Amino acid sequence: TDEPSDTAAPEETAAAGEDPGAEGEEPEEETADGEFFVRADYDRQLAQRDVEPEGDPATPWLQAIEPEYVDTTEYAQDGNTLCFSNASVSNPWRVTGWITMQQQVEVLQQQGLIGEFRVSDAADDDNKQISDIQAFIDAGDCNAIIISPSTTATLTPAVEAACASGVPVIVFDRGVNTDCMVTFIHPIGGYAYGADGAEFLVENLEPGSTVLALRILPGVDVLENRWAAAQEIFADSELEILGDEFTGGDGAEIKNIVTQYLQRGEVDGIWMDAGDGAVAAVEAFEDTGNDYPVMVGEDELSFLRKWQETGMTAIAPVYSNFQWRTPILAATMIWAGEQVPSEWVLPQDPITEEDRDEFLERNADMPSLHYAKFGGEDLPGYPAAWQDR
Amino acid sequence: MTVTAPRPTPQRSAGSRAGDLLARVFGGGSATVFALLIVVFAAIFIVNPSFAEPPSLMAFLKQAAPLMILAIGQYFVIVSGEFDLSVGSLVGAQVVIAAALIDGEEGRTVPVILLMLGFGILVGLVNGLITTLLKVQSFITTLGMMLVLYGAIRLWTGGAPTGALSEAFRQPGRGGIDMAVVRQLPWALMILVGIVIIAVAVMRSSYGRTLVATGDNERAAGFSGVRVWRVRTLAFVISSVLATLAAILIGGYAGVTAQVGQGLEFTAITAVVLGGVVLGGGRGSVVAAMAGALTLEALFVLFNQLELPSTIRPAVQGVIIIAAVAYAARERARPRHHQEVPSQPQPNEA
Amino acid sequence: MTADPNPSGPGRTSTATTLLRMSGIEKSFLGVQVLHGVDLDLRAGEVHALIGENGAGKSTLMKILAGVYQADGGTVELDGRAVRFEHPLQAQQAGVSTVFQEFNLLPERTVAENVFLGREPRRNRLVDAGRMNADTAALLDDLGLTWLRPETRVRSLSVAGQQIVEIVKALSYDARIISMDEPTAALADEEVELLYRLIAKLKERGVAILYVSHRLKEIFDLSDRVTILKDGALVDTVATADITSDELVRKMVGRPISSFFPDKLPGTELGDVRLEIQGGGNEQLDGIDLRVRGGEIVALAGLQGSGRTEIAHALFGVDRFTRGTVRLDGRPLTARTPRQAVRAGLALVTEDRKGEGLVLNQSIAANARLVLDAVLPRRAGQRARKIPGILSSLELVSRGSSQEVRFLSGGNQQKVVLAKWLATEPKVIVLDEPTRGIDVGAKERVYTLMRELSAQGVAILMISSELPEVLGMADRIVVLRDGRIAGELTGGPGAIDEETVMALATGHEAEGTQS
Amino acid sequence: MSRAVAVAGTGRATRRRLGATELVWLALVAVAVIGAVLVAVDGQNLFSIANTRDMLSRSSLLGFVAIGQTLVILCRSLDLSVGYVMALSSLIAATTMNGDPARVPLAIGAVLLVAGAIGLCNGLIVTVLKVNPFIATLGVGLIIKGYLDTEYQGPAGDVPSSFQQFGFSRIGPVPVSTLVMLAVAVAGILFLRKTRTGYHMFAVGGSEDVARLSGVRTGRVLVTAHVLCSIAAGIAGLLIAARFGTGSALVYNSGYDLESIAAVVLGGTLLMGGRGGIGGTIAGVLILAVLDTVFNILAVDPFFKDVLRGTIIVAAVAIYARRQIDRKASRVRFGGDGGSGGSAPPEPRPDQPAPELAGGTR
């Protein structure tokens, strides 16, 4: 049952045009712009930012942008064992989401909609996640499998094997190169995220200003897409990109690098592919006695607080953390035979100076490594579950 | 070398002592690191003369201090013939502990720092006692400790750090005394200097001598009355305590992030070896180990100044480390250093 | 008990073919020249002794022959053809095999695996373990070593057993030249005899043997010619029959050694009992009763493995007595670590200098003050001031106290060990094989030191496998056998003969106890 | 003759010795039994076909790496570059195949060649340049990392389904990859027990000087071990490509370097070299796999797993060390060697060309 098939043939995905395109698309679709830049996806994501999502804005995790609903009656069933293969909980964003997900599960368990919730965590090891998924398939008693893949391309065969087992499969966050799953849930995506920050820098900096790009790791598709989009936008601007540096997301490393750049010359803006350690970057300016840069952070509270405190010019792009609730809800919908979007694109709005204070106020009691748009305020565990992790 | 006519061993003059010290610091495999350090600094100054300005140097030393402190701690363990792979995890754990327990409240700073020191001592004791009493190779002991700390801390905090550091906690790593010329004399630098002085003094004390002897030949040391288990365990405790101090500086310098400390153990060991300290114990000086750390940090700065693409930096770093260690190994095998020692009486006069 | 009469017989064939000729060999280490143009030739069927003080360069010369080191100058000719061995393998292939001074066995491997290391027999390109064991067994049987089994792990053998494996290994090469660097250093007389027999057999086969030993008796027993080295230079090569032992020593040391064992110093008195063991015992020892007075030298004699070192270790807290009591100056002593023993006033010069005595990569100074640093850290600095004096009184030859001890010769290394213990001003000093592998000059210095110490009232317990030394130095000899005291011989130097001691040690004759 | 007995030794040490390898397999059985009981309490069966498969397939990847690592550790070296070699190999395999089944042999050849070349570099740096293996392989790993980061911005290449079979198909409950791993293990065991080079690896690890003085070309042996180790890591890379369907640079973050060393040591091979073997390593790998599966079934928190793993590895090695303490090291000959256990893997060569010094010190 677990025979691998060749990864989705290029024609299929390419022909499907706008819908199955996820971040980290087939290499065949690659353009001259680089391995991680697919213009069609880029254009689509940028456009999706302006599309009004369907659904109630009060529950953004149930909203969908341009959904194409698929029929799920074939999966309707009474069984309610939910299996979740998690890539890891190795960073604060994932931890926040994971708590939200558990809270959501608890609610549904109390309602009797979900029975057992079985989780395996691959600790960022692709091979382990493949084994984990395999173990779910082999166990044979999962009524749905949720997968948060650790890497797009590498998990594809395993996801295909899961689909082939006949169980409804839900993929969220990072994608895979197949559309065999019932639904693929994700916020608009990396291009949009990267573009939000880059456009902000272009708008707020004088032509000729200098920008330093700080990145976490090379080779992670979600992150590479963000950078690809930023590069695309910077290329059309008159900003000077001083360099792009890998920091491992380590605050000390970030501060070292920024300090060294400041020591070499002026830095007017900072673009980051993820907000981890954004505060450390800002502090480097403070400690060396430089003016604050125009800053691209993330909706992590430490950054929002620093931003408010210093009053610098900044934006916090958001990679919607509330997406961790959606797959759970999707599973119950599928079991009930309700329609779900085949590609469930969730809204993803950056936090700007206007709504920053509102988010800060709402999350005033939350720890600093919490994400403002975590979307779990209505869950019964709020706020304690997120506060004392 | 051997002569039959008796000749007394000469008394050591003060000058010969100084000579000995110089020889010990710069001799053997350690010369390489000082040469490399000078070359790297020269290169940085050429690429970017403004780096030589005092404020820049101070900023550099501030960021280099934690690794240098870690290297000093690692030196104690390595020279005694062991490894400490747990320091990276320990640094991470300590920062997370600090953030979680202080939780932004200034008043808790000092008690929490004391608690962290206690925790550091405990970790060192466990490492040391498992290695010496249970006879588990330290590579494995500290590898286990690395896993345990990594897991336990995340288990405790649910995966990502929680809480926040206080301003006071951040001072040692971030702040300093504002003054002319250097702009700011970092606390980190002063702490570093203090630690170096203490470390040099310790290495010259009876404890330091027995430590090196233990690393050189554990059996002979034991037969000479050295309590090998105690000496080694203390080395692990020193390493853990210094890792704790490094954690205080790193946490102070950059705040909490989930990744803090990751991979520092390898960097620290590399630094120590780069300093000409021999893995397996018994050879090398603490000053050279520290110089190894400084060189490594300077190398990172140089890469940045040269605008080397960041992806290629590990490769260059790898080449330089291998080359430097290979060169030092050759140097050690060469006669020069054993004869250059000043004030050595010439052999064979009869 | 003496060994067989000279196995080579009187008629020495000086006309035999010259197998090997080394001429003008030069070698430097770290800029220090240790061989100055040494010449040496070996003839088929001869035993050629090589003697010289510690550090004279004997082992170095041998290692050049074995391909371990490469000469800086000079030539080596084998069968008239110039050869240059870059790797021990090449020497072996050319028919040169070597018993090295240092032990060369793998403890975790079996006897057979050690003997055939590097040339394991193969069938179909795979190692044939069965044949390897069979061949080893055949070899052992052939040599009359039936008690040694090929499958035994070397680690479980006694020291003497290991040394024998090493010799067997060298013999197994079917070599034309076998060089042996102090093969008897760890052997007792009985095994030495075995070696004599083996050497006789080899001679018959026309094998040339290069033999290094510090035991003059062996030189005269075995060798046909003897080459003397001094300070890395050739002094002379003579037929052994044409030289007396006094002459030999003079050539070796450069000065006559009048009386090898110094007399007691005037004023040496027997004091109170300083060390007393009553009924001491543990896994390897039983019923050990021993008393050493201040100013007295008591020797522990016995065969290899008879438990002498074990007594020293048990006293010193390396091992333990599980039964019995130990008193030092009347106070009970239960040392569970060397540190406690040192604190009580005990010192132990171990038999394994490099493994247990010295930290080789450290300086002379660091080694000499190691015990002070370890045991008396507070007073270490003050006490260490005496060390240079002690070192110079021991006539240490070095290039300054910052020299690393690994660059010293054996004798000088031993002096550093002695200095380290003297610095603690011990009440009782245990000397385990204090002259093992050191040259006559250094030996004499050690003997003198022992006399000086006893004149100061120090109690000395000496362990030695060299009977002449035991007889020459001890006031009393306690003979051990299988971990028990076999007898005690009193009478002081000159009053006891070797036969009595050996009889007790081997248990072959009636009891000769005189205590 | 009583004398002979004395010379032959007391025989104390030869009594009641259970081989290290047997002990590890016993430990495996114990872990499996305890695991099965815990799982049974949870109402499941650890040895169900699905779970057995899971355990076996989890073991194969680490198995390859650990087999290679065993060889270098036996030689008293170690290899910290295996993770990078795996990543590079997976990329070379996937990009060379590029979806074309016909290119599979070419890709396998390319991987083995490149991996072997890296091993050669490791070996030569250690033997010729006399760089401590810890630093040498760490450095080579960094160099490969630099290349990977620069050259590949993410997964690349495409593995045809025929080759993906290597990662996914099974014969009965046993995954093919596990069978291949076991075959490699058997080959490795035969190599160590039946070839001269294998014998010499124990000798080099036991004492390089002894080996050299006995006529062993120690450099070649060590280089061979490194080459074989890298090739084993290369095979692991192939398996990754088969399982991922593509090559992935990020594999180097998964910690296979330290984990493989842990597995080898857990398998009873002495970190100081000279004793141990692949049989034990396989048991070590299986122990880790059983633990993993049990933890998974019992849904143990992933971080708690780390804590348990760390504890178990240290505890196991402490138990092995216990067994060695009472076997006192031969006093004279082997000085501080072996049984003392406490010291770290020393650099395999003294810096001085002074073999005589090494006799008793380590």
Ligand SMILES: Nc1ncnc2c1ncn2[C@@H]1O[C@H](COP(=O)(O)OP(=O)(O)OP(=O)(O)O)[C@@H](O)[C@H]1O
């Ligand atoms: N590898 C080495 N490095 C440096 N010096 C060495 C080395 N090997 C030997 N020496 C020195 O060379 C000299 C000759 O040593 P060698 O071992 O040949 O003497 P020996 O005659 O065998 O002495 P012994 O009787 O003590 O065995 C000594 O001074 C020794 O310290």
Ligand SMILES: Nc1ncnc2c1ncn2[C@@H]1O[C@H](COP(=O)(O)OP(=O)(O)OP(=O)(O)O)[C@@H](O)[C@H]1O
């Ligand atoms: N490493 C060892 N392992 C096992 N048994 C040993 C070991 N060393 C010594 N023994 C045994 O302990 C007993 C006492 O040995 P010990 O070494 O004390 O004798 P010794 O008379 O001092 O001989 P040596 O001349 O070798 O010092 C002997 O039976 C010996 O075989």
Ligand SMILES: [Mg+2]
């Ligand atoms: Mg010698």
Ligand SMILES: [Mg+2]
């Ligand atoms: Mg003895």
